Amino acid sequence: MGRRLTGVSAPAWLAAAGEGLGQDELALATRNHGLPLEAMRYDVTPPGLHYVLTHYDIPHVMDEAAWQLNVSGRVQHVLTLSTAQLRTYPAVTTRVTLECAGNGRALLSPRPVSQPWLVEAVGTAEWTGVPLRLLLDEAGVASDAVDVVFTGADHGVERGVEQDYQRSLPLDVATCEDPEVLVAYAMNGAPLPPQHGRPLRLVVPGWYGMAQVKWLCGITVTDTPFTGFQQSVAYRIRRESAEAGEPVTCIAPRALLIPPGFPDFMSRTRVVPPGPVLLEGRAWSGRAPVTSVDVSTDGGATWHPAELERDHGHRWSWRRWSRRWFAVPGDHVLSARATDEAGNTQPLEQPWNRGGFANNLVQRVPVFCPDPADTA
Amino acid sequence: MGRRLTGVSAPAWLAAAGEGLGQDELALATRNHGLPLEAMRYDVTPPGLHYVLTHYDIPHVMDEAAWQLNVSGRVQHVLTLSTAQLRTYPAVTTRVTLECAGNGRALLSPRPVSQPWLVEAVGTAEWTGVPLRLLLDEAGVASDAVDVVFTGADHGVERGVEQDYQRSLPLDVATCEDPEVLVAYAMNGAPLPPQHGRPLRLVVPGWYGMAQVKWLCGITVTDTPFTGFQQSVAYRIRRESAEAGEPVTCIAPRALLIPPGFPDFMSRTRVVPPGPVLLEGRAWSGRAPVTSVDVSTDGGATWHPAELERDHGHRWSWRRWSRRWFAVPGDHVLSARATDEAGNTQPLEQPWNRGGFANNLVQRVPVFCPDPADTA
Numbered sequence: 230m231g232r233r234l235t236g237v238s239a240p241a242w243l244a245a246a247g248e249g250l251g252q253d254e255l256a257l258a259t260r261n262h263g264l265p266l267e268a269m270r271y272d273v274t275p276p277g278l279h280y281v282l283t284h285y286d287i288p289h290v291m292d293e294a295a296w297q298l299n300v301s302g303r304v305q306h307v308l309t310l311s312t313a314q315l316r317t318y319p320a321v322t323t324r325v326t327l328e329c330a331g332n333g334r335a336l337l338s339p340r341p342v343s344q345p346w347l348v349e350a351v352g353t354a355e356w357t358g359v360p361l362r363l364l365l366d367e368a369g370v371a372s373d374a375v376d377v378v379f380t381g382a383d384h385g386v387e388r389g390v391e392q393d394y395q396r397s398l399p400l401d402v403a404t405c406e407d408p409e410v411l412v413a414y415a416m417n418g419a420p421l422p423p424q425h426g427r428p429l430r431l432v433v434p435g436w437y438g439m440a441q442v443k444w445l446c447g448i449t450v451t452d453t454p455f456t457g458f459q460q461s462v463a464y465r466i467r468r469e470s471a472e473a474g475e476p477v478t479c480i481a482p483r484a485l486l487i488p489p490g491f492p493d494f495m496s497r498t499r500v501v502p503p504g505p506v507l508l509e510g511r512a513w514s515g516r517a518p519v520t521s522v523d524v525s526t527d528g529g530a531t532w533h534p535a536e537l538e539r540d541h542g543h544r545w546s547w548r549r550w551s552r553r554w555f556a557v558p559g560d561h562v563l564s565a566r567a568t569d570e571a572g573n574t575q576p577l578e579q580p581w582n583r584g585g586f587a588n589n590l591v592q593r594v595p596v597f598c599p600d601p602a603d604t605a
Numbered sequence: 606m607g608r609r610l611t612g613v614s615a616p617a618w619l620a621a622a623g624e625g626l627g628q629d630e631l632a633l634a635t636r637n638h639g640l641p642l643e644a645m646r647y648d649v650t651p652p653g654l655h656y657v658l659t660h661y662d663i664p665h666v667m668d669e670a671a672w673q674l675n676v677s678g679r680v681q682h683v684l685t686l687s688t689a690q691l692r693t694y695p696a697v698t699t700r701v702t703l704e705c706a707g708n709g710r711a712l713l714s715p716r717p718v719s720q721p722w723l724v725e726a727v728g729t730a731e732w733t734g735v736p737l738r739l740l741l742d743e744a745g746v747a748s749d750a751v752d753v754v755f756t757g758a759d760h761g762v763e764r765g766v767e768q769d770y771q772r773s774l775p776l777d778v779a780t781c782e783d784p785e786v787l788v789a790y791a792m793n794g795a796p797l798p799p800q801h802g803r804p805l806r807l808v809v810p811g812w813y814g815m816a817q818v819k820w821l822c823g824i825t826v827t828d829t830p831f832t833g834f835q836q837s838v839a840y841r842i843r844r845e846s847a848e849a850g851e852p853v854t855c856i857a858p859r860a861l862l863i864p865p866g867f868p869d870f871m872s873r874t875r876v877v878p879p880g881p882v883l884l885e886g887r888a889w890s891g892r893a894p895v896t897s898v899d900v901s902t903d904g905g906a907t908w909h910p911a912e913l914e915r916d917h918g919h920r921w922s923w924r925r926w927s928r929r930w931f932a933v934p935g936d937h938v939l940s941a942r943a944t945d946e947a948g949n950t951q952p953l954e955q956p957w958n959r960g961g962f963a964n965n966l967v968q969r970v971p972v973f974c975p976d977p978a979d980t981a
Binding site for chain 2: 234237239248265268275289349384391
């Protein structure tokens with residue numbers, strides 16, 4: 230880890246009961262952004278709508294041709310690869326739904342003070358790149374290798390520790406054939422946008438966003454478990470700060486609704502005219518394929534199966550679901566609940582951890598259906 | 606105006622002293638987003654980094670080929686134009702800096718509760734489209750015409766009023782040759798992204814964002830001043846809610862810094878190593894060309910002229926400025942202040958209006974310069 234710079238960082242803290250968001254949470258919320266949920270209509274998220282979280286600054290890459298990816302550590306041959314060289318390797322394109330590990334954090338009580346997501350930190354893209362396992366094969370991983378550490382070029386301070394963003398994967402995940410980890414250089418057929426890691430990023434299908442290291446410049450094979458800040462301090466599921474906690478890994482199942490009707494500007498309350506409505510949305514899980522989605526239109530009192538889009542062959546991408554509803558005048562709360570093949574499902578009551586990670590509480594969407602007789 | 610739907614809307618209100626942001630402000634902040642200020646390095650903002658504000662939902666355009674733009678009202682010939690037909694007109698490309706009228710709102714005290722921008726609601730793009738004056742010429746504007754009303758396809762409720770988003774321009778602005786208002790179909794050489802108005806939007810160089818009607822489907826020439834919600838209720842500069850107020854129109858001058866050094870994740874405080882630093886940023890004004898930028902590195906006690914990029918021929922685009930600074934250990938507050946040819950400059954003390962519009966208070970960027978002797 231880097232030097233200590235405690236003066237600019239506050240320790241992690243929880244908001245007091247009922248405490249509104251502060252200027253530091255707002256500064257993150259105005260920089261980063263979620264997917265406007267109506268944009269779940271697109272199978273692949275158009276540029277600029279996919280969620281973005283940048284820990285520090287988007288690095289200023291003056292000359293992409295000069296960018297180098299180094300593969301080193303417990304390997305037989307150190308590799309130094311330009312982006313042009315990487316494009317000579319076999320290319321793989323995978324459609325992947327990514328979700329921030331902190332999605333849902335701002336709904337927790339007490340609220341961990343960090344990037345304040347509601348539920349919208351998600352997006353789906355076609356990522357193109359070189360399978361990481363090919364690069365590790367070529368480098369020749371030593372028999373005592375344990376972890377593979379990925380270093381991004383974004384540099385900053387977090388909880389008093391100056392650092393380049395670094396995360397690791399266990400060797401078996403890094404070299405897996407299904408899912409195949411990618412060193413990606415393209416998103417939706419175009420070079421990566423700056424905010425998504427130009428010129429290179431990692432894509433680890435099924436894992437939360439913290440594993441998808443952007444502005445990738447170093448890959449280091451280690452013979453001891455990696456204990457960097459983002460691995461051992463941040464991105465742990467713990468209730469007390471003294472706990473070691475469990476690491477955040479694969480995405481828990483979640484279903485979200487494309488909000489029906491139209492919104493109020495400020496409250497975002499949805500207005501749905503009376504009559505038939507097609508409720509639809511997306512569902513995903515990084516742990517096992519989604520096998521069912523259930524819908525409630527009465528605040529969770531009763532649940533009914535949605536129609537799930539048939540298998541589209543993109544295992545690591547969200548799937549569309551839908552169910553018809555007949556809206557009658559009054560107030561309603563809509564929800565959808567995904568379950569995956571491993572039996573993971575979404576909780577109906579809010580779990581809590583002090584980082585606000587891996588939330589997948591069932592979404593509640595209040596809608597108002599006006600009585601035509603009441604409005605002039 | 607549309608029907609009243611008061612149940613889903615609260616009246617406009619001001620946050621209490623010290624009151625943090627609420628969930629409704631957060632719901633807007635997670636959907637919409639500003640420009641990460643380090644992205645001011647780009648002359649033209651890359652896709653996905655330009656600020657976005659959507660009043661209601663991004664409309665779902667099923668079939669762009671079926672989109673129609675109607676030009677009607679006080680005209681001799683009603684026009685109904687497809688996007689393909691619009692592409693047969695002479696095309697104009699203009700580089701324009703757009704800024705949200707509410708930029709800076711979240712720094713006000715008391716804070717008007719709405720989209721909570723700090724200072725980052727800005728971006729620059731190359732917009733391509735048909736000059737509006739050509740369409741109005743072809744339609745034949747009646748001699749009693751006063752306003753031109755633009756209707757977008759985004760539909761919602763605001764302060765109890767159900768509406769399509771509508772704004773007007775005075776006829777002389779709508780038909781002006783310099784700046785030329787565009788009916789734009791491309792951004793940075795590509796079709797408009799959904800969040801920027803696909804398939805058509807208005808671009809009014811020099812005006813705040815509320816005039817840049819997205820998802821444009823109707824242009825109506827009127828013989829009386831337009832009094833729609835977004836013209837007469839919202840986007841007025843007033844201190845008391847009972848005032849008629851002044852309309853929000855052209856962008857006031859503003860300079861912003863590309864934040865130097867590197868940030869703390871949570872506080873966003875900047876850390877700048879001791880030594881020479883090139884302070885740089887952008888400046889713009891919709892009222893007259895920017896003629897000077899002054900920089901302070903001591904919290905506004907003293908000001909020094911920055912070097913302003915020479916005229917690049919893009920009158921409606923921001924201009925780069927820079928000034929060298931030698932950082933010494935300690936805490937500093939950096940600021941930049943733009944002045945335009947008409948003598949408009951940025952205030953050093955915060956003005957206030959209850960909509961939080963047209964703010965251009967000088968930015969204050971706290972930086973910490975560590976003493977190399979103090980850090981291990």
